[in-house]
Amino acid sequence: MNYPLDPIAVIRSPYREKFATPRQPGLTPSVRAIVEFYPGFCPPEAVRGLEGFSHIWLLFLFHQNWQKGWQPTVRPPRLGGNKRVGVYASRSPFRPNPIGLSAVKLLGIDCTEGRATLEIEGADLIDGTPVLDIKPYLPYGDSIADARGGFAEKAPGEQLVVEFSPEAMIDLQHYQAVSPRLKMMICETLVLDPRPAYQRNDNSQREYGMLLEAYNVRWQVRENVALVTRILPAE
Amino acid sequence: MNYPLDPIAVIRSPYREKFATPRQPGLTPSVRAIVEFYPGFCPPEAVRGLEGFSHIWLLFLFHQNWQKGWQPTVRPPRLGGNKRVGVYASRSPFRPNPIGLSAVKLLGIDCTEGRATLEIEGADLIDGTPVLDIKPYLPYGDSIADARGGFAEKAPGEQLVVEFSPEAMIDLQHYQAVSPRLKMMICETLVLDPRPAYQRNDNSQREYGMLLEAYNVRWQVRENVALVTRILPAE
Numbered sequence: 069m070n071y072p073l074d075p076i077a078v079i080r081s082p083y084r085e086k087f088a089t090p091r092q093p094g095l096t097p098s099v100r101a102i103v104e105f106y107p108g109f110c111p112p113e114a115v116r117g118l119e120g121f122s123h124i125w126l127l128f129l130f131h132q133n134w135q136k137g138w139q140p141t142v143r144p145p146r147l148g149g150n151k152r153v154g155v156y157a158s159r160s161p162f163r164p165n166p167i168g169l170s171a172v173k174l175l176g177i178d179c180t181e182g183r184a185t186l187e188i189e190g191a192d193l194i195d196g197t198p199v200l201d202i203k204p205y206l207p208y209g210d211s212i213a214d215a216r217g218g219f220a221e222k223a224p225g226e227q228l229v230v231e232f233s234p235e236a237m238i239d240l241q242h243y244q245a246v247s248p249r250l251k252m253m254i255c256e257t258l259v260l261d262p263r264p265a266y267q268r269n270d271n272s273q274r275e276y277g278m279l280l281e282a283y284n285v286r287w288q289v290r291e292n293v294a295l296v297t298r299i300l301p302a303e
Numbered sequence: 304m305n306y307p308l309d310p311i312a313v314i315r316s317p318y319r320e321k322f323a324t325p326r327q328p329g330l331t332p333s334v335r336a337i338v339e340f341y342p343g344f345c346p347p348e349a350v351r352g353l354e355g356f357s358h359i360w361l362l363f364l365f366h367q368n369w370q371k372g373w374q375p376t377v378r379p380p381r382l383g384g385n386k387r388v389g390v391y392a393s394r395s396p397f398r399p400n401p402i403g404l405s406a407v408k409l410l411g412i413d414c415t416e417g418r419a420t421l422e423i424e425g426a427d428l429i430d431g432t433p434v435l436d437i438k439p440y441l442p443y444g445d446s447i448a449d450a451r452g453g454f455a456e457k458a459p460g461e462q463l464v465v466e467f468s469p470e471a472m473i474d475l476q477h478y479q480a481v482s483p484r485l486k487m488m489i490c491e492t493l494v495l496d497p498r499p500a501y502q503r504n505d506n507s508q509r510e511y512g513m514l515l516e517a518y519n520v521r522w523q524v525r526e527n528v529a530l531v532t533r534i535l536p537a538e
Contacts, residue, residue, distance in 0.1 A: 071364060071433075072305040073400045092444045109399055114375040117388035120453030127362070127402055129306060140349040153352035156359075156437040164344055165308045165435045167362055169404070171447055198306075200400045202391040204453055209327045211446045212406055218355030218439055 075129065075198035076109035082253065083194050084279035084302070086132060088262035090192040091145060091159075092224065093170040095260060098252035100175065101193060103186040103202065112179035115186070119177055123205035124188070128168045129198045130161035138162045146224065149265025157218065168193075171205050227261035228294040230254070239299035247281060250299070254285055258294040310364065310433035311344040317488065318429050319514035319537070321367060323497035325427040326380060326394075327459065328405040330495060333487035335410065338421040338434060347414035350421070354412055358440035359423070363403045364433045365396035373397045381459065384500025392453065403428075406440055462496035463529040465489070474534035482516060485534070489520055493529040 080102040083089040090096050103126070118124070141152040142160040155163055173189040186202070205211075232240065232251075240251050261268065263276065273288050275297070284300045315337040318324040325331050338361070353359070376387040377395040390398055408424040421437070440446075467475065467486075475486050496503065498511065508523050510532070519535040 069433075070307040070309045071369065072307045073402075074305045076399045092441075094444060111375045113387075114389040115391050116376060117392035117453060120451070121392065122449075122451040123447055125404060127400075127404070134306065140346045141351060152348075154349040156350050157352035157356065157439055159438055159441065163436060164311045165362075167308075167402075167436050169360060169362070169438060171445060171450075198304075201398060201402050203394055203404060204392055205447060205450050206327075206394065207447070207450045207452045209329060210406060211448055211450060212358050212440060212442070213446055213448060214357075215440050215442045215446060216355070216357040217442045218352060 073200055075106065075200060077103050077105040077199040077202070079126075079128065079191065079193045079195065079197040079199060080104055081191060081193050081195040081197070082281040086194060088257055088278035088280070089194050090190075090257065090260055093172050093192045094190045095192075095224070096253065096256040097173075097190050098249045098256055099190055100249075101172075101188050101191040103188060103199060105184055107183070110183040110185075112182065112184050115177055115179070115184045118174070118186075118202075118204065121174060121204040123171050124174050124186070125201075125203040125205055125210075126168075126170045126172060126188075126191070126193070126199060127201040127203070128170070128193065129200060130163075130166040130168050131196070131198050132194065133161045133166045136162065138164050138166075145265050167200065168197075171210070224260060226259045228259055228289065228292055230258045230294045230296065232296045233298070235298055236296040243283070243299065247283075250281070250283070253280060254296060254299075258287060258296070261289075261294070263289065308435055310341065310435060312338050312340040312434040312437070314361075314363065314426065314428045314430065314432040314434060315339055316426060316428050316430045316432070317516040321429060323492055323513035323515075324429050325425075325492065325495055328407045328427045329425045330427075330459070331425050331488065331491040333484045333491055334425055335484075336407075336423050336426040336428060338423060338437065340419055342418070345418040345420075347417065347419050350412055350414070350419045353409070353421075353437075353439065356409060356439040358406050359409050359421070360436075360438040360440055360445075361403075361405045361407060361423075361426070361428070361434060362436040362438070363405070363428065364435060365398075365401040365403050366431070366433050367429065368396045368401045371397065373399050373401075378500075380500050402435065403432075406445070459495060461494045463494055463524065463527055465493045465529045465531065467531045468533070470533055471531040478518070478534065482518075485516070485518065488515060489531060489534075493522060493531070496524075496529070498524065
């Protein structure tokens with residue numbers, strides 16, 4: 069028997085593509101996203117009481133991987149991308165049922181215009197991600213302080229130092245009024261080193277680009293420094 | 304667009320029916336359950352590395368509520384059953400997508416006969432529950448020590464004292480060899496007071512029954528004491 073599930077909401081996020089989207093929530097506190105409920109799923113009373121919770125669970129679909137299949141083992145980026153673990157021992161998006169799970173900070177609830185939207189912090193989600201469920205984070209059942217974490221005990225932490233070229237600094241000033249958190253968002257994202265594991269020892273000064281909000285952010289990596297070279301409008 | 308999801312596994316649990324099944328995981332440590340993967344979803348390598356994690360997430364379906372519909376507000380038992388909160392501010396099983404989320408202790412992994420099964424502790428799950436996904440519990444992303452918990456800050460705690468009648472003590476001795484944890488399972492389950500909120504002030508000495516493993520457990524409540532009167536075979 070299979071169970072057809074309809075998304076209740078969609079994520080509006082500054083991350084426009086999979087590359088550079090953080091792999092865990094909570095690492096990019098300057099990044100804000102919106103949970104936009106679909107009509108029929110968002111009467112304001114459906115979020116009554118949610119304001120008492122500091123964090124919520126998002127159950128979402130890795131929609132870009134929908135029907136791309138799965139393998140019994142995966143190579144987590146946290147293990148350098150060259151060691152295999154079982155798919156159920158990982159949070160890989162390539163799973164039999166590609167459902168993602170993230171605990172995120174709830175910043176605000178907006179019920180104007182007769183429908184609810186939620187503002188959340190630090191989400192690891194691509195713009196357009198379909199949401200299956202929203203649940204309150206219950207500390208006594210969900211926060212297990214003494215849990216052992218296998219190969220991923222600690223947060224990934226800072227991988228790179230982020231610097232800006234003179235041109236990029238001028239670009240930032242240009243967008244400052246419209247996007248006051250842009251510099252912080254770029255720093256928090258690039259410090260995690262979004263490059264695939266197999267490129268991390270590549271010193272060819274390859275130029276990388278990511279779409280962030282309405283911007284095309286360009287950077288290069290040399291040793292442990294990510295140098296942002298330009299911030300251009302995304303077309 | 305809707306997304307058809309196929310369960311990857313099924314829960315084998317001593318709880319045979321919704322009544323008396325705990326509403327949160329972790330409250331009944333003597334109760335063990337099995338995650339039994341379906342063929343095709345359980346090659347042993349799919350759980351490689353999972354033994355390094357002390358806890359796992361279960362994403363499952365509240366299958367007994369499938370297509371029973373939902374309301375924007377629910378009355379959580381934790382609020383006495385008479386105050387309404389939004390469905391997204393609750394863990395109610397009556398949700399637009401009836402997916403449940405539980406963090407449980409992983410006791411063991413069995414890969415004999417070429418397929419994996421998992422033994423878990425203290426699950427709040429009915430026998431036969433379909434499982435959509437198994438994920439490792441990652442403390443640094445999932446354990447948020449300073450989260451605020453709205454109306455459900457603390458674990459429910461002990462509601463009743465559990466006592467056994469002389470007849471029930473004889474029944475227990477009778478089943479001791481087959482079910483050595485039966486007494487503890489009964490105690491841990493009844494101490495939570497499974498009665499619906501509206502019956503909690505009822506002193507009519509109504510007799511209650513629950514199916515637990517192969518047993519039909521009978522009890523009465525007087526003041527703050529649950530008195531187990533008999534433990535019978537469940538037909």
